[in-house]
Amino acid sequence: MMDSLSPPPCGEVDLAARSADKSGGGQSQKPKTRHPARSCSPTSPPRGGEFGIYIHWPFCAAKCPYCDFNSHVRQVFDEDAWVSGIVRELHYVAELQSAQRRTVETIFFGGGTPSLMRGRSTAAVLETIVALWPVSPDVEITLEANPASVEAARFRDYRAAGINRLSLGVQALNDAALKALGRLHNAAEAKSALAVATKTFERVSFDLIYARPHQTLADWRDELAGAVAFGTEHLSLYQLTIEPATPFATLARTGALVVPGDDAAAELYEVTQKIAESAGLPAYEISNHARAGAECRHNLLYWRYGDYAGVGPGAHGRITVDGRRIATSTERLPERWRQRIETTGHGFVEWSEVSAEVSADEHLLMALRLTEGLDTAEYDRRWGVGLNEDRVASLAADGLLSIADGRIRATPRGRLVLNRLIAELAP
Secondary structure, three states: OOOOOOOOOHHHOOHHHHOOOOOOOOOOOOOOOOOOOOOOOOOOOOOOOOEEEEEEEOEEOOOOOOOOOOOEEOOOOOHHHHHHHHHHHHHHHHHHOHHHOOOEEEEEEEEOOHHHOOHHHHHHHHHHHHHHOOEEEEEEEEEEEOHHHOOHHHHHHHHHHOOOEEEEEEEOOOHHHHHHOOOOOOHHHHHHHHHHHHHHOOEEEEEEEEOOOOOOHHHHHHHHHHHHOOOOOEEEEEEOOOOOOOHHHHHHHHOOOOOOOHHHHHHHHHHHHHHHHHOOOOEEEOOEEEOOOOOOHHHHHHHOOOEEEEEOOOOEEEEEEOOEEEEEEEOOOHHHHHHHHHHHOOOEEEEEEOOHHHHHHHHHHHHOOEOOOEEHHHHHHHHOOOOOHHHHHHHHHOOOEEEEOOEEEEOHHHHOOHHHHHHHHOO
16 A cells, blocks of 8 residues: 555646647647667766666566566467556656656666567657656667567567667576576577677677576586677676575475585686676676676666666656655556556555665665775765764775775675675664
């Protein structure tokens, strides 16, 4: 249930006014259609105060046994109706922010499997965003794709719609591992998808999972060496974690699934850092590696604790409304989300103010994942709370933190025990 900070009822939102010509003439006319920038070269890191939009597409062709994301398998669904719901929710969020219109710097289509969407669906969403907000000329627009849903024509449609960065969920580069992970594609299809992606988009990233059952250090060295050979500007390299309420969690409880222990996982992590860095892809975040200037700007916005609106089933957001930082989340079940859209114009089930104390904790948690670390003076100014200098000094003496240039950073050793650092540093 929504709390006392609930947004106004849908009837109070003047959508006609939001559709007025953005030149300031005030006429209720449909704005001229224009696409966001259709190419996006890597740029400098995000500046303070940036704003992004996350769009969640909840549908998948199959549910992977390790996945706890809000994804749902539906054999048949009305895509136009779902896109219409996303468009309505975007209108709703824009109206709530009308007193402080923000320039959109990043847009991210996540899921689920957004590459199950038609190109015209992504175009409709992007055209709505352009009509409702100012959009940066160098906006980064990412779409997540699965190799099993790759079609060259569909990728060209995404490119024409405005997508300028693709993130491909490869997860493994050998068939046995892909089968164990429940993926619908094989290694050859993954490589083919990467070839299509790099021909279509200037910016391409792909994901791999390590610390898989029965994976040896030698296996991972060979697989990762093959991955960096593709030459993409960005790699996301995640350690397999057993999430509650997933099929993998059930198998792990019964002993039918065994993943590498802590020591073996730490070795795999360290090898990951060395191989990626030697290939010119140093870590800028615990699990993310990029060439200089090719970092994912949307994810940097999260980790730097910026503002982002989340729309679509199960999406989360952090936005500033009337000077207050608001945590939002939407109904997770797609059908219930759509019903809420039809009756209220939005799918929000949480709309609550985040206190300065909680914001400070969240900001600390996110920033210490980054190689750049935390700007302590900016942190103090932003939240009015400082870090305990004795704790910082103690952790630095233990070799878990470094202190330089007004920033604290987790050391390579510290990253292996990041939860401990957060617990000890939290104001």
